[in-house]
Amino acid sequence: MTSNNSILTPGTVDIRSIKSTDTIPLRHSVLWPHAPASYVCLPEDEEGAHLGAFVPGTVSPVCIISMFVESLPHVEVPRADDSDTIKAVRFRKFACDPTYQGQGIGTLLLQHVFLMAKAELLADVVWCDARLSSASWYEKRGMRPFGEKFWKGSIEYVRMRIDV
Template identity: 30%
Template sequence: MEKIHIEQIRPDLTWRIRHMAMYPELPYQTIKLENDHDGLHFGLFAGDQLVSVVSLFNEETVYQFRKFATIPEFQGRGYGSLLLQHLINYVSPLGASMLWCNARSTAITFYAKFGFSETEDRFSKTGLEFVIMQLQLNN
């Protein structure tokens, strides 16, 4: 059994995995966020290999995670669940009131398992449907 661990990583370490998992058909530059250097970035390592990443941004007590991605051949192994639970556990003691994301409509049930609820806010981008999902914390 490979050792799994999660640690904070540099923003540039997220880019390759974002590109592979999210938008492999688009130019590499499209997966970079202009505020990447303002966020916190977490990576899940399976053994020595970085396989899943997520980026976290906040405004006061409201936290948004973006570019949550797992290398395609490592999807379905529970790594994303471990990384999302890590985020929830990370922001809760910081006094977070809410954790939210722009979820692909295909991922609604995944986020619902963690207590996220759908909002009325939906939009399309790059041919994909999204819904804003949020988790109330520390109420």
């Protein structure tokens, strides 16, 4: 993990909605740099909400994430009162420019997703497919693994969730 050692003060990270096309450069360069850029485009991108984190002096987001209303896979778990099923929000294609990693920007963006999922989308749970190499990072932010591990190409994944 690389850091440019700058100290971010409260209010210096601007999180805002962006177009799905604005996520492609970071998705590609961070997540799948050896695949064609089209590999990181999702058929459902136009139905999702896309967020970018900006820091002073940047015109492009330094961290991005995409959110989709999508049920938990394989299991629909009833709420405690059994009156309905859990409403879930899935985030995908979460990437931070390596220059800005380790400064808390990704944590701020993920916390923003949790709050937005609860307050605006009325979600009960937020989940993702996490690279196994990143699972401990998500656990430190309150998420927990569920289900079996699986592979996408040569990368091992585990599903992670948090109740919001």
